[in-house]
Amino acid sequence: MNNILWVRRDLRTHDNPALLAAIENGATCAVFISTPKQWEQHHLAPMKADLMCRHLQLLSEQLDELGIKFIHITATDFADQVTQLQAYCSDNNVEKIFANTEPECDELKRDQAVIERGLPLELFQSDTIVPVGKVLNKQGEMFKVFTPFKNAWLKRVQQTGIECSPSPPSDSTSTLGPVSNHSDIDGNSKANHHLDISAESSGNFDIGYPRESSDRWPLSETVIKQVIPEFLVNKVSSYHDNRDIPSIKGTSGLSPYLAIGAISPRWLAIQLIQQNPEVLFDTQHSAFSWLNELIWRDFYKHLLFHYPQLAKGSNFQTKYDGLIWHPDHQNFKAWCEGKTGYPIVDAAMRQLTTTGWMHNRLRMIVASFLTKHLLIDWRWGERFFISHLIDGDLSANNGGWQWAASTGCDAQPYFRIFNPITQSERFDPKGIFIRRYLPELADLPDKDIHFPHDYLKKHPDQDKYWAPIVEHKQARLRALTFFK
Structure with a gap:
């Protein structure tokens, strides 16, 4: 079978259910379809575009180690993205497309258009810790206040745990690396971990979009091996006290990687809970403040799923x-x-x-x-x-x-x-x-x-x-x- 992985906002190999399914079904190709016109409409920040490009390069190298060829296809917007995907599938006799969901309104419409074209798209959820639509009140509706959502979220995780896809055999993120002296990151770090995009080994990631250097932010593999272990060991217990002070590095600095899918929120939550198992049952625990931020992230994504008009600039109230x-x-x-x-x-x-x-x-x-x-x-x-x-x-x-x-x-x-x-x-x-x-x-x-x-x-x-x-x-x- 000629199956492919469709890479979107999931630039990682760990906890990537679409990648895992693609590998299990013999996929040897992964495609990324850039859409500069769509990104312009969505006001993509040039620095985020640069971080994305650097991680596309990293992902292409990681997939190459797994025997998967990374292919970059250019399109203008989501409509053209569907057309380009259909053409690629037709030319290469693709029988199934594996991809992870994106919760925003335009992205959902695009996926629906793909399905309506008759393309065999199989979707997986991996962008939230608890799948969207699974934290509801007694009336089967989305919570409109955070605290009841948080309580229901905690109860579900206590009962069912967190589903996290196993990593491919050669993926180095399956275990935490050693703790190092690498400082926390907040965009002010002077460390330069930039990977020159012009030296790409698999394809040319000229995405046709303005870019601004993201050199201050190391690649996710460095963050996973060095920054996260240090944060969990040395900083998460003081997160509640330090997170509101802008002059110090009191936050995790992980939001850019979550935003492009370079680090999995489910994987992060599991690392926290493994080191602090009582954090799920004790909201006064020193590490709970950081877990609470991850729950807030889920809350807003669940809201967007239930109220898609939020993506169109509508007041919730x-x-x-x-x-x-x-x-x-x-x-x-x-x-x-x-x-x-x-x-x-x-x-x-x-x-x-x-x-x-x-x-x-x-x-x-x-x-x-x-x-x-x-x-x-x-x-x-x-x-x-x-x-x-x-x-x-x-x-x-x-x-x-x-x-x-x-x-x-x-x-x-x-x-x-x-x-x-x-x-x-x-x-x-x-x-x-x-x-x-x-x-x-x-x-x-x-x-x-x-x-x-x-x-x-x-x-x-x-x-x-x-x-x-x-x-x-x-x-x-x-x-x-x-x-x-």
């Missing part, structure tokens, strides 16, 4: 459809460029535009500022984020933005408005993070750096910073009136 957001292009430009006059917001936006990544606490602060202080449509922020983030993921990005804007599922109430000054004082008390990205404020005293304008009036020779575009108290009152 339709009662907010009547909000008339302020289309203030000047303030939006100031926010994008990190020139709002609020140091924690500006430093965070500088981090995003210079590194392609932003600390999660800062994502909440800047999203709240855009939607509550400036009353600018959350969709503007969502699009800007996805077009810059190396870890851009539709479900998590949409969920986070709607949470901040109070329009989403289990969102913060509209009257919860982050104060960027007190947030800065709490999570960057000495201004370490601010100084890293705003050298204009490097010489200011710690107590003045969070909102430096009074200090700068007294020291005009040091005034290299811009005035605030809104006044916090007035903006807060305006937001309360707006949402009421």
Whole structure:
């Protein structure tokens, strides 16, 4: 039988059920079909495109070791992708196509079009820890609040465990590598693990899309062998205390690899639970905060499965459809460029535009500022984020933005408005993070750096910073009136 593997957003050999089924059915080819026009429509970040290309090269080498030839086919968008796949299958007498599912609306329509063309597509789920559609309330519906979802998720995993596909015999990720001194990764690491895409051994991955260097991020095989073991041994127990402090490397830094499917969330959860088996039964366990983040990831992907309109920019809470957001292009430009006059917001936006990544606490602060202080449509922020983030993921990005804007599922109430000054004082008390990205404020005293304008009036020779575009108290009152 002439069977093939269709590679999509699953750039790994471990926990890859489609790959395993393809091997078991004698497949000797894997195809990847690039779609630059579609990626442009989806606002794929150039840095994420580069990370994807590097992992396509890595995957081609890993598949070559398994006796599978990697073939790159070019297309424009998903419609053309279907046409190109059909042509390839016809020319090569393909009898079955193995692939892993993608939960987004356009991707589901594409797969349905493939099936309607009569192509023998067999799909597997591997992008969530618990399969979508399997965590439901007593009415058989998706939960609309996170905590009951989490409780049901935990109960299911306690009872059934986590299904994780075995790795191919030659796959080096089947066991954790030795713990090393490799630092955690957050996009600021200076380690250079870049693999020159021009030296590809199998095909030419000129995907026809703009790319920006992702060299700061090592390849997944390095992360699996070095970073993850160190994180699980040395950092996960302090994750709860350190994850909100942007000046230190307190997070796992794994989101970019999850976003392109280079590391499996199921495999990650199993590693955590094997080292901390009580974490499934004790939500006060020191390692539970990190498991909770993986559950949040599942939550947003399950939501997208049950409410596909979220992929089309719809408010989850339709009662907010009547909000008339302020289309203030000047303030939006100031926010994008990190020139709002609020140091924690500006430093965070500088981090995003210079590194392609932003600390999660800062994502909440800047999203709240855009939607509550400036009353600018959350969709503007969502699009800007996805077009810059190396870890851009539709479900998590949409969920986070709607949470901040109070329009989403289990969102913060509209009257919860982050104060960027007190947030800065709490999570960057000495201004370490601010100084890293705003050298204009490097010489200011710690107590003045969070909102430096009074200090700068007294020291005009040091005034290299811009005035605030809104006044916090007035903006807060305006937001309360707006949402009421």
